[in-house]
Amino acid sequence: MFLRLVTDSFGRRPRRKLLTGAALALGMAVATAALSVALDVGDRLAKEFRSLGANLLVTPQADSLPLEIGGVDYRPVNAGAYLPEADLPKLKTIFWHNNIIAFAPILEMYASVATTPDAAHSPNNVQVIGTWADYPIYLSDGSTFRTGIDKTSPWFHVDGRWFAPDAGALKRVNVFPPDLPPGAAGGHTYVPVPDECVVGVHLARRLSLHAGDHVYITYPNRADMQNYLGKPSIGCAVTGILTAGGAEDDAVLMPLISVDRLARQGPGEYRKLYVSALAKPEDDFARRDPKTMSAGEFERWSCSPYVSSIAYSIKQIFPGADVRVIRRVAEGEGQILTRVRMLLWLVTGMALLAAAVAVGASSAASVLERRTEIGLMKALGAGSATVGFLLAAEQLLLAFVGGGTGYALGIILARLLGEKIFGVAPEPTLLVFLVVIGLAAVVTLLGSAIPLRRASLYDPAPILRGE
Amino acid sequence: MTELLATNRAMFWRIIRRLLSANRGRLFIMLLALGAGAAVTAALLNLQVDAKRRFTTEFRVLGANIVVAPRNVHDSGTSPTGLLGDSVIRSIETQTGRNGVVAPFLFLVAHVRKADGTLIPKREDQAEVVIAGTSLNELPLLAPGWKVPMPIYFEGTPPNVCFLGQRTAQALNLKNGDSIELFYGSHAEKLEVIGILLAGGAEDNQIFVQLPAAQRLAGLSGQVSLVQISYAGSPTQIQSFIGKLAAAIPEADVRPVTQFTEGEARIYNRISGLLTAMVGIVLLLTALCVMAAMTNVAMERRMDVGLMKALGGATRRVLRLFLVEAALLGFTGGLIGAAAGIFLSVGLGKAVFGVAARPRLIVYPVAVTLTVIVAILSAFPLRHLATIRPASVFRGEE
Numbered sequence: 001m002f003l004r005l006v007t008d009s010f011g012r013r014p015r016r017k018l019l020t021g022a023a024l025a026l027g028m029a030v031a032t033a034a035l036s037v038a039l040d041v042g043d044r045l046a047k048e049f050r051s052l053g054a055n056l057l058v059t060p061q062a063d064s065l066p067l068e069i070g071g072v073d074y075r076p077v078n079a080g081a082y083l084p085e086a087d088l089p090k091l092k093t094i095f096w097h098n099n100i101i102a103f104a105p106i107l108e109m110y111a112s113v114a115t116t117p118d119a120a121h122s123p124n125n126v127q128v129i130g131t132w133a134d135y136p137i138y139l140s141d142g143s144t145f146r147t148g149i150d151k152t153s154p155w156f157h158v159d160g161r162w163f164a165p166d167a168g169a170l171k172r173v174n175v176f177p178p179d180l181p182p183g184a185a186g187g188h189t190y191v192p193v194p195d196e197c198v199v200g201v202h203l204a205r206r207l208s209l210h211a212g213d214h215v216y217i218t219y220p221n222r223a224d225m226q227n228y229l230g231k232p233s234i235g236c237a238v239t240g241i242l243t244a245g246g247a248e249d250d251a252v253l254m255p256l257i258s259v260d261r262l263a264r265q266g267p268g269e270y271r272k273l274y275v276s277a278l279a280k281p282e283d284d285f286a287r288r289d290p291k292t293m294s295a296g297e298f299e300r301w302s303c304s305p306y307v308s309s310i311a312y313s314i315k316q317i318f319p320g321a322d323v324r325v326i327r328r329v330a331e332g333e334g335q336i337l338t339r340v341r342m343l344l345w346l347v348t349g350m351a352l353l354a355a356a357v358a359v360g361a362s363s364a365a366s367v368l369e370r371r372t373e374i375g376l377m378k379a380l381g382a383g384s385a386t387v388g389f390l391l392a393a394e395q396l397l398l399a400f401v402g403g404g405t406g407y408a409l410g411i412i413l414a415r416l417l418g419e420k421i422f423g424v425a426p427e428p429t430l431l432v433f434l435v436v437i438g439l440a441a442v443v444t445l446l447g448s449a450i451p452l453r454r455a456s457l458y459d460p461a462p463i464l465r466g467e
Numbered sequence: 468m469t470e471l472l473a474t475n476r477a478m479f480w481r482i483i484r485r486l487l488s489a490n491r492g493r494l495f496i497m498l499l500a501l502g503a504g505a506a507v508t509a510a511l512l513n514l515q516v517d518a519k520r521r522f523t524t525e526f527r528v529l530g531a532n533i534v535v536a537p538r539n540v541h542d543s544g545t546s547p548t549g550l551l552g553d554s555v556i557r558s559i560e561t562q563t564g565r566n567g568v569v570a571p572f573l574f575l576v577a578h579v580r581k582a583d584g585t586l587i588p589k590r591e592d593q594a595e596v597v598i599a600g601t602s603l604n605e606l607p608l609l610a611p612g613w614k615v616p617m618p619i620y621f622e623g624t625p626p627n628v629c630f631l632g633q634r635t636a637q638a639l640n641l642k643n644g645d646s647i648e649l650f651y652g653s654h655a656e657k658l659e660v661i662g663i664l665l666a667g668g669a670e671d672n673q674i675f676v677q678l679p680a681a682q683r684l685a686g687l688s689g690q691v692s693l694v695q696i697s698y699a700g701s702p703t704q705i706q707s708f709i710g711k712l713a714a715a716i717p718e719a720d721v722r723p724v725t726q727f728t729e730g731e732a733r734i735y736n737r738i739s740g741l742l743t744a745m746v747g748i749v750l751l752l753t754a755l756c757v758m759a760a761m762t763n764v765a766m767e768r769r770m771d772v773g774l775m776k777a778l779g780g781a782t783r784r785v786l787r788l789f790l791v792e793a794a795l796l797g798f799t800g801g802l803i804g805a806a807a808g809i810f811l812s813v814g815l816g817k818a819v820f821g822v823a824a825r826p827r828l829i830v831y832p833v834a835v836t837l838t839v840i841v842a843i844l845s846a847f848p849l850r851h852l853a854t855i856r857p858a859s860v861f862r863g864e865e
Contacts, residue, residue, distance in 0.1 A: 016763065019759055019763040020763055021833060022759040023756050023759035025762060026756040026759060027752070027753075027756040028748055029752055030752035030753060030756065031750055033749075033752075034745065034749060037741070037745060041741065045734070045737065045738070047859050048733060048734050048737055049730070050750070051729065051730040051733050051734070052529070052726065052727065052730035053726050053730070057667060057668065064638075065594065065595070065596055065634065065635060065638050065672045066669065066672050067576055067595060067596075067597050067672075068597065068669040068672060069574045069576075069597055069692075070536075070574075070668070070693070121613065125581075126526060132497040132641045133710040145761035147492075153724045154730075155726050155729040155730065163773075163844060168480055213658065216569065242723075244725065245722060245723060245724065245725025245726065245728075245729075246724070246725065246726065252842070265509070278481055322634075323669045324668075324671070325611055325667045326666075326667040326668050327612045327614065327665065327666055327667040327668075328529060328530045328610060328613065328666065328667070328668065329529070329612070330612070330667070331528060331611070331613075332526070332528040332529040332611035332612050335525065335528050336522070336525055336526065336734070338740075339525055339819055339820065340738055340741075342818070342819045343514075343518055343742070343819050343858075344741075344745065346514070346815050347511065347514075347742075347745050347746065347749060348819070350507045350511060350749070350811075351507070351509060351749040351752075351753065352755040353503065353505040353507065354503050354504055354749075354757070355752075355753065355756055356755070357499055357504075358500045358503065358504065358753070358756040358757045358758070358759075359760065359761040361496045361497070361499055361500035361760045362500075362759065362760035362763045362764075364492075364496050365493065365496055365700075365760070365763050365764040368490075368492055368493060368496075369587075413748055413788075417741075417744050417745070417748065420740075420744065421737060421741050422737065423742045443788070451492060454492070
C-alpha cells in the first residue's frame with residue numbers, strides 16, 4: 001500500500017515531479033561541478049607553479065661565500081667546495097621521489113670563447129655553465145627519468161636544440177675484430193662523443209654565431225691544459241641559441257662533464273643543484289623548527305609534502321650539503337595557492353548555498369500544495385508519522401534520482417572546465433558523489449519538513465473544506 | 468470608457484495584492500529562492516571583478532619582475548661596468564607611480580670584518596662579501612617572500628645599519644647587534660647588524676646596507692648598478708609598462724625577469740580563466756535551478772487560474788497578472804538579495820585577501836535585473852494553463 005501510494009504520486013503528476021527533480025538535478029550539478037574543480041585545483045595549480053622554476057637550492061655546506069651578483073658568480077672555479085655528480089640519481093630514491101619533478105646541477109667557470117681555433121682577440125671571461133639538459137637517469141624500477149635545466153627553468157627558449165645528453169662524454173663501443181674466432185667475445189673501447197654547447201642570445205649576437213657554427217673554448221687559468229684529444233681548447237658545435245632573460249643570455253651552456261674536464265680535470269662534480277619539487281603550501285605547522293617538535297609531530301611533518309620536509313629528506317641523502325628553500329618562489333607559490341583555494345571554496349560554498357535554498361524552496365512548495373491530500377489522508381485515519389514517512393520517502397526517492405542526475409551532469413561540466421583550463425579533467429571521486437547525494441537528501445527533507453510540520457498541526461476538516 | 472479602464476486597473480492591482488498576501492508561506496519561499504539567487508549572483512560578480520585585480524597584487528609576493536640595467540652589458544666578469552644615474556631612477560619612479568615598488572641597487576665586493584672600533588684595514592681576519600646597497604625600508608615590500616626581520620624605527624631606518632644574509636652571518640660568525648666594518652679601496656664604513664635575512668638564494672651570501680652608505684663606500688655618489696621594479700598588473704599591463712619605460716629611458720636596458728613574468732602570466736591566465744568559468748557555470752546553473760523551483764511554485768496556481776477563467780478572465784489577462792506578480796517578487800527578492808550579496812562579498816574579500824572587496828555599484832542593478840528576468844521567465848510556463856478547462860480543475864481532475 002505504501003509503495004503504491006508513492007508510485008501513484010509519481011505517476012499521477014509526472015510534470016510536477018519532473019520540475020522538482022529538475023531543480024534538484026541542476027542544484028546538485030552546480031554543487032558537483034564546483035566541488036570537483038575545487039578539490040582538484042590545488043594539484044593542478046601546484047603543477048602550473050613549477051613553471052616558476054626550482055624551489056630548492058642545494059649547495060655544499062663547507063662552501064666559501066659565493067660572490068654572486070645578478071646570477072654571475074665571480075669566484076674562481078677552483079675556490080669553494082663541490083658535490084659529487086654520481087650521487088644525483090639518489091634524489092629519485094628519497095621518500096618524496098614522486099614529488100621531485102626535475103633537478104639540474106650547475107658548475108660555472110670563466111673561459112675565453114672564440115669562433116676560430118687560434119683567434120687572438122676573443123672575449124675573455126665569458127661565463128660557461130656546465131649543466132644537464134634532457135639527461136636520462138635510469139631508475140631501479142627500469143624506467144628512465146629525464147631531467148635537466150630545460151625542466152627546472154621552463155622559461156628558457158632554445159632556438160635550435162639543446163646539447164645531446166652524452167655530448168663530451170666517452171661512449172662505450174663494442175669492437176668486433178674482423179678475424180674474431182667463432183664463439184669468442186668481442187672487446188670494447190671508449191670513443192669520445194663530439195662536444196656540443198648552447199650559446200646565450202646576447203653572446204651569439206656579439207660573436208655573430210648561429211646554430212650549426214663552432215666555438216672554441218679555452219680555460220685561461222690553465223694554459224697547459226690538454227684535453228684527451230691533445231688540443232689546448234675544446235671545439236664544440238653550437239646546437240642552439242638560448243633566450244633566458246637573465247645572466248645566461250651572456251653565457252655558454254655545456255654538458256656538466258665538458259666543464260668538469262675543461263676546468264678541473266676532476267671527477268664529475270657540481271657547485272649548485274636546483275630542484276623543482278611539488279609541495280603543499282606551508283602552514284603555521286610547517287614553519288616550525290623540526291628540532292622543537294615531538295616525535296609524533298615530527299612524523300606528521302615529515303610525512304606531509306611541505307617544501308621544508310622535502311628539503312629535510314634531500315639533506316638526509318646528501319651529507320655535506322646545505323639544502324635551502326628558495327623563499328621567493330616557495331612563499332609566492334604557497335601564498336597564491338592558499339588564496340586561490342580559499343576563493344574557490346567560497347565560490348563552491350555559495351553555489352551550494354544557492355542550490356540548497358532553491359531546492360529546499362522547490363520541495364517546500366511541493367508539500368504546501370498537497371495540503372488537501374494530507375488532510376484527506378489524516379481524515380481517513382493516517383497518523384502524522386505515517387503521512388510524514390510517506391512524504392519523506394517520496395522526497396528521498398526524488399533526491400536520489402535528482403541528485404544522481406545532477407551528479408552526472410556536474411561531472412560532465414567539471415570535465416569540460418578542467419580540460420579547457422588545465423588540459424586535464426578532474427577524476428570523479430566517490431567523496432563528491434556521497435556529499436552531493438547526502439546534500440540532496442538533507443536539503444529536500446529540510447525543505448519539506450517545515451511545511452509538513454505545520455500541516456500536521458492542522459485539523460483535517462478545515463483543510464478539506466478549503467479554509 | 469476611461470472610468471472602466473481605471474476600475475479595471477484598480478481591480479488588477481487589488482488582485483495582485485491579494486495574490487501576494489494570500490499565502491504567506493508561499494510568498495516567503497519564493498522570496499527566499501529568488502533572494503538567495505540574487506545574493507549569490509551579486510556576491511560572485513563583485514568578487515570576480517575584485518579577485519582578478521587582487522591577484523595581480525598578490526603575485527608581487529614573487530618579488531621584482533622588471534630589471535633596469537645600464538645598456539652596455541658588462542663584457543668582462545669581475546666588476547660591473549656602467550652605472551645608472553639619479554635622473555634615471557627619478558624617471559623610473561615617475562613612470563611607476565603607485566603601481567609598484569622601485570628599488571635601486573648598488574653592488575660591490577668589499578672586505579668585511581667584525582668591528583673593534585679602530586677602522587684600520589688589516590688584511591687578516593677579513594672576508595670578501597658582496598655588498599648590496601638599497602633602501603632597507605623597501606626590502607620587505609620588494610620581496611615579501613624573503614624573511615626580513617624589520618625592527619620598527621619611528622623616524623625611518625637609520626643610515627648606519629645593515630642586514631646580513633643568513634649564510635654570511637654563519638660564515639663570519641656574526642649575530643644580531645654586532646658591529647661590522649666594511650673596506651673598499653680607501654673607503655671604510657662601520658655598521659650595526661640589525662637583522663639576519665633569509666632568502667634561500669644568492670641574497671643569503673650578501674650584506675644589505677643603505678644605498679648612501681654603499682655609495683660612500685664605493686665613492687660613487689648618486690649612482691646605482693641596477694634598478695629592480697616589482698610592478699603590479701595583469702600580464703598585458705606589465706608588457707605595456709615595460710614598453711613605456713624603455714621608451715622613457717633610452718639610455719638603459721629595461722627587461723622583464725622572464726622567470727617570473729612568464730610563469731606569472733601563465734598562472735594568472737589559468738586562475739582568471741578558472742574563476743570566470745566557475746562563476747559563469749555557477750550563475751547559469753543557479754539561475755536554472757531557481758527558475759525550476761519558481762516554476763514549481765507557480766504551477767500550483769492551477770486552482771486560481773481555473774477560478775479566474777471560470778469568472779470570465781481572458782487567458783492573456785490572467786497570464787499578465789501572474790507575470791506582474793512574478794516581476795514584483797523578482798524585484799523585491801533581487802533588491803534584498805543583491806544588497807545582502809554585496810555585503811557578503813565585502814566580507815568574503817576580507818577573508819580571502821585580507822582586504823575588503825570594493826563594492827561595485829554596477830553589480831547591484833545587474834543582479835536585480837537578472838533576478839527579475841529569471842522570475843518572469845519562470846512564470847512563463849503558466850502559458851500552458853491557457854489550455855486548462857476550468858470545470859475539470861474544480862472537479863479535481865488533471
